[in-house]
Amino acid sequence: MAQLDTGGGAQGGKGKKRAKKASTAIDMTPMVDLAFLLLTFFVLTSTFSKPKVLRMIFPEKIDKNDPAMKAPEVKNGLTILLTGENKIYYYKGSLRPETELIETDYTKDGIRKVLVESNLDLLTQLKGFQEELNKIDEKDTAKTNAINAQVTQAQKDSKLVVLLKHDKKATYGNVIDIMDEFLIAQIAKYFKVDDDMAEMEKKLIADYQSRG
Numbered sequence: 001m002a003q004l005d006t007g008g009g010a011q012g013g014k015g016k017k018r019a020k021k022a023s024t025a026i027d028m029t030p031m032v033d034l035a036f037l038l039l040t041f042f043v044l045t046s047t048f049s050k051p052k053v054l055r056m057i058f059p060e061k062i063d064k065n066d067p068a069m070k071a072p073e074v075k076n077g078l079t080i081l082l083t084g085e086n087k088i089y090y091y092k093g094s095l096r097p098e099t100e101l102i103e104t105d106y107t108k109d110g111i112r113k114v115l116v117e118s119n120l121d122l123l124t125q126l127k128g129f130q131e132e133l134n135k136i137d138e139k140d141t142a143k144t145n146a147i148n149a150q151v152t153q154a155q156k157d158s159k160l161v162v163l164l165k166h167d168k169k170a171t172y173g174n175v176i177d178i179m180d181e182f183l184i185a186q187i188a189k190y191f192k193v194d195d196d197m198a199e200m201e202k203k204l205i206a207d208y209q210s211r212g
Helices: 029-045 111-118 120-135 141-157 172-184 199-211
Strands: 077-082 088-092 102-104 161-166 190-192
Touching: 077 111, 077 172, 077 199, 088 111, 088 199, 111 120, 111 172, 120 141, 161 172, 172 190
Parallel strands: 077 161, 161 190
Antiparallel strands: 077 088, 088 102
8 A cells, every 4th residue: 555755855855945044134344434434524624612701801910019110091991990789880091089980880771881882982893894794695704704803903903991990898799790791892901900999999989988
């Protein structure tokens, strides 16, 4: 009697062979190299943002024991005096016995208005330069650099000089507030005097407060 062959046709090596599956692994090494090259390119070509710091200018130290050295006179400018209880005074020009001391405050209608009115010439020039910048294409670096050079020169040519003085009663916050006002009013030349107020300035403040 005949018997059925149940070996699946694989006996004797005569059965069908299964196809081998291709490997799906991808070599990412070139992509990693490309990523590092792009990262290096962007780091080297990008412009890093400049830290926003408060610019403070200090005048040269005056040797009080040297008669040949004396503090410079501020003929075309303002001297701001800070004292306790958020009091702020200023006077124009050089310090003299007949100097008029004026009291103001930290509001926009106070010291800011005084600074803006005193710096009106430079502010007018800066406004004109800004209008010129708005009219040109941002990609036109030649014209942009030329206008920026004019801005820098206008700031150098500014005749307004502001001196800031304070006594021991003034707070650190008072000094920072005034520095902020300098930046808002675009004051190009301002100096924080590290020495104490002059005796005549103290006397002017005392006389003013006694009248009040």
